[in-house]
Amino acid sequence: xxxxxxxxxxxxxxxxxxxxxxxxxxxxxxxxxxxxxxxxxxxxxxxxxxxxxxxxxxxxxxxxxxxxxxxxxxxxxxxxxxxxxxxxxxxxxxxxxxxxxxxxxxxxxxxxxxxxxxxxxxxxxxxxxxxxxxxxxxxxxxxxxxxxxxxxxxxxxxxxxxxxxxxxxxxxxxxxxxxxxxxxxxxxxxxxxxxxxxxxxxxxxxxxxxxxxxxxxxxxxxxxxxxxxxxxxxxxxxxxxxxxxxxxxx
Numbered sequence: 001x002x003x004x005x006x007x008x009x010x011x012x013x014x015x016x017x018x019x020x021x022x023x024x025x026x027x028x029x030x031x032x033x034x035x036x037x038x039x040x041x042x043x044x045x046x047x048x049x050x051x052x053x054x055x056x057x058x059x060x061x062x063x064x065x066x067x068x069x070x071x072x073x074x075x076x077x078x079x080x081x082x083x084x085x086x087x088x089x090x091x092x093x094x095x096x097x098x099x100x101x102x103x104x105x106x107x108x109x110x111x112x113x114x115x116x117x118x119x120x121x122x123x124x125x126x127x128x129x130x131x132x133x134x135x136x137x138x139x140x141x142x143x144x145x146x147x148x149x150x151x152x153x154x155x156x157x158x159x160x161x162x163x164x165x166x167x168x169x170x171x172x173x174x175x176x177x178x179x180x181x182x183x184x185x186x187x188x189x190x191x192x193x194x195x196x197x198x199x200x201x202x203x204x205x206x207x208x209x210x211x212x213x214x215x216x217x218x219x220x221x222x223x224x225x226x227x228x229x230x231x232x233x234x235x236x237x238x239x240x241x242x243x244x245x246x247x248x249x250x
Contacts, residue, residue, distance in 0.1 A: 051104025173235025
């Protein structure tokens, strides 16, 4: 009987992370969650850690690897959002968001690499965003961090190539996550704001977390063994399509 693969998903308590936990589990992977919040449902091994605390990250990662008895897949999904132009956020906010979204990813990867090196099919998948490659308004700080994640993915892939550790990234478009939900709730007209976000995607709706999770699982599993330094964009055509408006004949 084949030994199941083992994975850690950061930010796995909600949104894209929770959907990724479910999708990998469907594929027979043993999954553990590293998050600042406890997953709402029991049964999945988890450890609490703030990604800005290197010692806590190392302890949590080591505990999960011990509980799983190894590690084959690391999904660096945890992150926080930020709205505003380059003038909006003070220095402290820039440092805070970079500390979670970029340096936090580095901390978890650093802690996980010794175990990944012992895996015959090691893979890392990083969650970037379409804002890494497409200029969207009012997202300067967030875009800068996700651009860094994309560049870091390529550098990590090159560095780890000789060790047979694959590193890829997903670039979701606007996804129906709790963070987006909070942004909508804070809008003056949440329904109008949701309609505008739906319309921004050429396919006419927000991306579903399960759709991003499917791409993450594809990149993480051994069937994608020749994919490294690659990205998958899941955005309903936002970055590539410019469809003509449809008209109805009377």
